[in-house]
Every structure is written in structure tokens, then in C-alpha cells.
Amino acid sequence: KGAFVCSNTNEGVRALRVIMKEKRFGDSGDNVVIEDCLNGQEVSVLALVSCDKILPFLPSQDHKRIYDGDKGPNTGGMGAYAPVPFLDRGDILEIKGRIFMPTIKELLRRGIEYNGVLYVGLMITTSGPKVLEYNVRFGDPETQAILPLLEDDFLELLFKTIDGELPERINWNEGSAVAVVIASRGYPVDYEKGFEIVIRDHSCILFHAGTRIEDRILYTDGGRVLSVVGLSHNLESAKEKVYRCIEKIKFRKMYYR
Numbered sequence: 001k002g003a004f005v006c007s008n009t010n011e012g013v014r015a016l017r018v019i020m021k022e023k024r025f026g027d028s029g030d031n032v033v034i035e036d037c038l039n040g041q042e043v044s045v046l047a048l049v050s051c052d053k054i055l056p057f058l059p060s061q062d063h064k065r066i067y068d069g070d071k072g073p074n075t076g077g078m079g080a081y082a083p084v085p086f087l088d089r090g091d092i093l094e095i096k097g098r099i100f101m102p103t104i105k106e107l108l109r110r111g112i113e114y115n116g117v118l119y120v121g122l123m124i125t126t127s128g129p130k131v132l133e134y135n136v137r138f139g140d141p142e143t144q145a146i147l148p149l150l151e152d153d154f155l156e157l158l159f160k161t162i163d164g165e166l167p168e169r170i171n172w173n174e175g176s177a178v179a180v181v182i183a184s185r186g187y188p189v190d191y192e193k194g195f196e197i198v199i200r201d202h203s204c205i206l207f208h209a210g211t212r213i214e215d216r217i218l219y220t221d222g223g224r225v226l227s228v229v230g231l232s233h234n235l236e237s238a239k240e241k242v243y244r245c246i247e248k249i250k251f252r253k254m255y256y257r
Contacts, residue, residue: 002028003074005037040125042132043084044142045095048161049118052108054100055166056092058083058149060142066188068257075188076224078257079180081235082145083172086124095122095129103134115162144179144207144227176235178242179227184210185253187223192253195220201248204241205229220251 002025004015012034019029047056060082066072099120107114119135119142147154151171160166184191197211197218207229210222228249230242246256 005074007037038123038125038130038132040123040130041084041086043087043122043124043129044080044119044139045092045122046117046119046139046142046146047096047100048116048157048166049100049104050115050161050164050166051113052104053164053166054096054104054118055170056096056100057146057170058172059087059092060084060139060145062139062142063257066183066257073188075183077139077141077181078183079178079227080139080141080145081176081178081238082142082149083176085235091124091129095120099129099131115164117161141179141181141207141227144205144229145177148177148205148229148231149173149175173231175231175233176238177229177231178235178238179207179229180242180246180256181209181224182226182228182246182249182254182256183224184220184222185255187255191223193220193222195252197225197249197251199249201245204245205231225251225254 004011006012006015016032018024019032023029041061043059043061045056045059047054060080061084062077062080063070064074064077066075066078100118103118104114116136117138119137119139120131121133122129123132149172151173157170184193186192193210197220199206207227209227210220210225212219212221226249228242228245230238230245232238232241
């Protein structure tokens, strides 16, 4: 999505060539921003914000690169899991105090009373959490891994966010969720669509993205086609479950990590 993570100078030069000479992103590539490449574990923390009250969701980690081993170009996200094993309650409280609270205080100082979801993309480095990005929306595919673990009424939480009546805590299932994105081969660049999708296992949760129905038949209609979510009592068994489900899903030129 226009961001290149470069591990050396040659990769940086190639990225600049794609952006500024080949014009892959059109005129928006006339200017670029070059930042430090942060090393560590990337994590997404979403929170419901109601004025000065902040209620974090379970932390999740998504995988943006198209190929296994975190190689290849960035995508909108090829999968995610929640919760992450390398953050505990103390870490979430630190993120809330060091990142969320100062952000909300600055919004209030500017006269902005924000009520909604705040998404913070972080890199957990040896010197602590560093902000990569903010979004005022739910993350994709992180949300597909987080919400199935929610035990409270999601719509009621949203209404309470708007009304300034957030509860003290959110109740979560103690298990794990793994979401794997099934894409059209060739994504995120060139890909074909219009292939029939056959699903022979309904034991996992399916979130539809690039699909369409015609004459009661399901077809591919985009780059990221489905998010398949496996739920279980721990991360490893949730991962095994989701890949068993994927084995029963078929369409031409199907790709997943």
C-alpha cells in the first residue's frame, strides 16, 4: 500500500525507482518520506475511546508481506492472530499510559472530543514500544482475529462508546484466534478474478472480502478473497484448525501463506 520496508541501501534505491521513476503510484510518488527501519515485534493495539476513557482490546499481530518468512511486497495483510504471547497486562498498561493517553490529551487540548476506535500500530523494540501508525478505524485483518474472542455484546460496546458510558473492562474468551487470508494469486499486483469458490468445511469462521454471488454461486472478485478464522484453546491448535479448514476451500489460482 505504498510503503516499502527496506533492509539495506540497495532495497531502498529499488523502492525509490519504483515510486519515483516507474510511477507505480502516479503523482503521489513525487514526494517520499524516509524513516528509520525499526526492528522488533510488530503489534496492533485497538482501543475504544470515549473522551478521556480508554478501553484496549486484545493485542494482535498481523503479517503484511505476501510470502512466507515475511518476504516480498507489503499487502493489506495476509493474516493475523490474537492475543500475542509477548505482551502481558503490564505491557498493555504501559502502552495505554505512554501512547494512548498522551494522544487523547492532545486531541482534547485541540478541542477534539474523540469517541470511537483508535488503532495504534506499534513496533516493540528493545527500548520500548514505538508508534508506526494511527488509524481511526478497525484494522483488517486484525479485527477478524480479535472479535471472535469477544464475549461482550459488540454493538452495545459501540453504543456505550458513543454515549460516554464505557465499562471498566471487556470480557474475553481465554482462547486464541488465527485468521489466514486467502488471496488471488498475483495479489497485490496483477491477479485474475471470477473463479468459482467451493467451500466444504464450515467449522471455521469465514469473513468475505473479494467475493460475489451470481446465480447462487460464489466467485472470487478481488485480491484478498476470504479471511478464515480458527478458534481454539491455544495458539498452536487454533493455527492447526484454520489450515485444516483451508484445505477444504478451493478456487483456481488460490494463494495463502
